[in-house]
Amino acid sequence: MNFKKLTLLPLLLILNACRAEPNFAQTPHENKLLKIVHTEQSPFNGNTDFLPHSGCLIAIQQNGHFYPARICEMGENEGGTQTVAAAEDIVLLPDSHPIAFGNNILLLGDPDSETYPHGVLGDAIEAKTLYTLDAKTLKPAAAAFRLPENLVFENNTVTLWGDKVVAVISGGGAGARVAVLALTNGHWQIQAESAPLPTNRWQSPFVFQNQLYAVQMPHLSGRLVRYEMQGKRLIEQELGDSFSNHAIGSRDTQIAAVLPDYVVIPQMGYRRLVTLDSSGSLKRLEPELPAPVVRSAVQDGVSYWLLSDGSVWAWAQPER
Secondary structure, three states, rough: OOOOEHHHOOOOOOOOOOOOOHHHHHHHHHHHEEEOEEEEOOOOOOOOOOOOOOOOEEEEEEEEEEEEEEEEEEEOOOOOEEEEOOOOOOOOOOOOOOOEOOOOOEEEEEEEOOOOOOOOOOOOOOEEEEEEEOOOOEEEEOOOEOOOOOOEEEEOOOOEEEEEEEEEEOOEEEEEEEEEEEOOOOEEEEEEEEOOOOOOOOOEEEEEOOOEEEEOOOOOOOEEEEEEEOOEEEEEEEEEOOEEEOOOOOOOOOEEEEEOOEEEEHHHHHHHHEEEEOOOOOOEOOOOOOOEEEEEEEOOEEEEEEEEOOOEEEOOOOOO
């Protein structure tokens, strides 16, 4: 298990004050395994201009709005690219991140800046509708799921949880709640929801080993919870505090790195990383990082961390 270093362009990060920490008592063997060193490898190849991690899916701007389109490269003699499918009737969230869902893609759209102007993700524009499109044709593969007028999706993407998806929904006089949606006969339905946080308070969910987790208020208390579905409710169990998988204002809404046997989660201040295993045990990596984390990635079972000083660190889980 080690961390290593690479030089890239520095990025700006808004820091948060550190808060009280859990007790990270470790055995001498664990101390050795949890050491981190530098690397000369990196998965950070720069950002696409729009719709990252989506292959040949792009967004085209027209009349001040964005709609999804799929392009392909032309032959060597022809050069350039060609649009092979488009959904011009869909207005995308400007920073929508597509998610593959079987043979379909999931996208958030119908931007709204009036219902819930919180702005925790860098602007006050949130989505009203979840779209399910055929990945090849971009034709509807399921009915669009539109929230009631007093609610918004306070995120730029959704999270997969088996055959379900997890969304963050805010409004109606309250803050963010985590909602689990299932697709039945071509229609999305909310199966379960967490209790909402107070208004203008947000949370960032992630899935690890088919369990649902979230960091509640990652800019304030950083409360790490595990959710269990009990009927139509998501019941939370607190695991610790002072964690943060999102920097306020960032469009990268979940930077905890999910590995097969561990999740690596930043603490507030983004200079400390902590591992979480399926039992709920928390172990802190050493040493403290030389600069705050700004991005993460997972590749071949290794978590990589881009820091604001341009360096990259990596940690691989222990072999079984």
